[in-house]
Amino acid sequence: MHSLMMSEKNQKITNAIVQFGKSMNIEILAEGVETEEQKQLLKKLGCDYIQGYLISKPVSGKEIETLMAK
Numbered sequence: 001m002h003s004l005m006m007s008e009k010n011q012k013i014t015n016a017i018v019q020f021g022k023s024m025n026i027e028i029l030a031e032g033v034e035t036e037e038q039k040q041l042l043k044k045l046g047c048d049y050i051q052g053y054l055i056s057k058p059v060s061g062k063e064i065e066t067l068m069a070k
Helices: 001-006 010-021 037-043 061-069
Strands: none
Touching: 010 037
């Protein structure tokens, strides 16, 4: 996802994918989000959900169960 912030071409491709999904009434999830700047850009483009190191490092199934129980 780092290249998303560096390349206008990649931003245009990402926008096209998000808009295509929206036109099909599909919720959009972006993976690999690592920076606040990426998060803000994806929010601006209309992305519904994000995941990646910005939110959490990878966790085991057991850790997920513990987190979900809280």
